[in-house]
Amino acid sequence: MELFVERLLAGVTNGSIFALLALALVMVYRSTGTLNFAQGEFALFSAFFAWWLVGTGLPVWAAVIAGMLAGFLLCAAAERGLIRPVQKKSELATLIVALGLFSGLNAAVALIWGTDTKVMPSIVPNGLDDYFELFGARVYGDTVVTWVALAVVTLLMTVLFTKTELGLHMRAVADNAESAALTGVNTSRILMLGWGLAGAIGALAGSLATPLAPEQLSVTTMFPIFIGACAAALLGGLDSLAGAVIGGLIIGVVEAMVTGYVPLVGGAMQQTTAMVMIVLILVVRPNGLFGSKELERV
Template sequence: MDLFLQLTLAGLAIGSVYACVALAVVMIYQATDHFNFAQGEMAMFSTFVAWALYQTTGSIWLSFLIAVALSFIAGIIIERVIVKPVENAPIFNQIIVFIGLLMIFNNLAGWFWEHTTKTLPSLFPEHGIDSTLISTHNLGVILFTLLILGITFCFFKFTKVGLAMRAAAANPDSARLVGVSVGWMLALGWGLASAIGAIGGVLVAPIVFLEPNMMSGVLLYGFAGALLGGVNSPGGAVAGGLMVGVLENWARQYVPGGSELGLTFALVLIVGVLMFKPAGLFGRVIIKRV
């Protein structure tokens, strides 16, 4: 029983990170109908920035906050400068632009910081709680993620800009007519998504080690979470991310061969959800079948 609880709690912790990534994916999807395949690499890059800042400042929290802020600004700039020109282009061109971004960030990180793994300390104290069930880092990850997600939710629900962003995503023409600058709302969405991705990256770095390819697996789990929860439901994406984390941890322990097949599990989940429950658990049907 203890083992089961341990697995579940650790699953919730890693699931929190997936939830962050899933939320970032869904935010951009809702606003633009794209999956940002570069989301993982952008988060990885942000995490490296945090690491580099940590080398100079020596304060992990300060580095974290600066890195998140920089990611927010970078997200806005990327949308305005790089993504905007293909806004109305065929889906192929858009996917290729994302792939281009993915390559750029992955290789830039390798170029700047080399492919050796780095360690980023946890945001949370080493000996905070004395429990055999969960580490302090994992507990911190869960609580901190919940806090971030709560703030995000309130932002969208209760602020004027949040409302405008939702409106711009749902009905851009009508939003323009009431004076919302839809283009800037998209950019803001990119900014928030990359900030949330950065948070996910810094939270996961102490678990998976910091190296240029650290996020490709995490992104895949994030996608799986987003699809499982419902790709047009931010709340669903968060729930989906948490579920994927827990399921993955259970599968590692209880399914024979499960410990080596985590990504395959994500693959099966993604294809399975797309095939049999395209709306996800909490979303509406949007997928068009051809």
């Protein structure tokens, strides 16, 4: 029982990180209609920035917020300056710009901060004794922070999209940018904002993930997380925010359970098992669990 709860909680924690980054991916998809391959590296850059700020003596929470701000500006600038000009040309060109950003940002991080592993401090105390027990399982501060962060972000996004005019505009642009522009929505600003929010959420995911990640903070930290987030976003349905959260949690828990309880595949093939399950789900539901079906007019 203890072990089960421990595995479940570990899965939920990993899943929360996947879910946060998946939310960022969904935000971009709703704005631009493409998968942002560089989302993980945007998050990496912001996390390194936050780490650097901590080094200058800023409190960790302030550094994380500054990192989110940096992520916001970086992503919004990328949308305006790099993505939008090529978006009209072709969908595949957008993808290549994202790939260029992917390798460029990764190398930029290595260039500015070096390739050695950094230790990003946690927002809350995370010593060996800083835990409380839940059904006999130890729960550390770090993990609670990721759950809370996911809950808060999800809540804020829900409020934004359902209760504010800005959210209404964003939904309108996601649905049909041209119609939205005709009714007076400033689509240009909305697109930048969508990317910016994605960058900020990604930065939060990056900063929270690094104390938990096996590699701590290094240039390779975000790639496996990004892959998990991609899978989460697609499992949930690329245009569904709720889907991203649920997809992320499912993937985290499934990976943890497979590692724990299926000795044949064990730790060696956890990602494979998770991916195969996702593919099977997609065969039944080709647009993810909550994604909307693409309509094609002929």
